[in-house]
Amino acid sequence: MINIILAAGYATRMYPLTENYPKPLLKIGDTSILDRLVADVDKLEDVSTHILVTNDKFANIFEEWKEKSSYQKPITIINDGSTNNDNRIGAVRDLLLALNTIHQSDEDVLVLAADNILDFSLKGFINFFHEKKTSLIMCHHEESIPALQRTGVVCLDDNNKVLLMEEKPQEPKSHWAVPPFYIYAREDFNTIQYCIENGCGYDAPGNLAHYLCDKSIVHAWKMPGKRYDIGNLEIYEKYKNGI
16 A cells, blocks of 8 residues: 655645745754654554655755665655645645556555654555455544535445545535545556546645545545544644644
8 A cells, every 4th residue: 555645735734834944854852743644654564665745846856855764665756846835736636646656556556744743554445455455544533513514514324334425515515524544456547547638626625535535435434533633823833832
């Protein structure tokens, strides 16, 4: 399994802190947001390599991070060519860039947003993927209707198969919210490859999950812990000393 990390955003809501420095490398406690994710995934035997997709503005900074890292699995940095928030190409296109570099591989892919922190291991997520043998999304119970209106929402059957996924619904049909963590099965790559030509949105990573749920069988893994989205300065100030 190849771990693809999406890190091409510009985090404009956290300026000036992130104006010249990538949000995933900001410290939370004694390590960075990104290192919290990679440290967990790197030790999982299913994962063979890491691919991090970033932009032209921060590519050199991530290359320096890579050189200083001492992870077991190799890391590849991909520059998507964008230079600012106005010409960014979108998370789904960033994922497609990474998939194009591994087109001859027969491995499935784990896809992670680089600016989120989890207080649990992704090992259970991967184990559930092996059990279901389909592409997989993550979900968590969310009581707040306003919060559900700002994210992806899924309806599930008794076996956690996704029956319906909606992006930012005004009238959510369930309380299962979808954070930006996915596993895409190799068998779905052909569908994914042509997703944009067939109408898939490309700005947010959830656009692809939404698209695939209408084209293929997808299951959802219910998170066993908490996820922290470091989305603005107020949240960062709250957690910067540790989670």
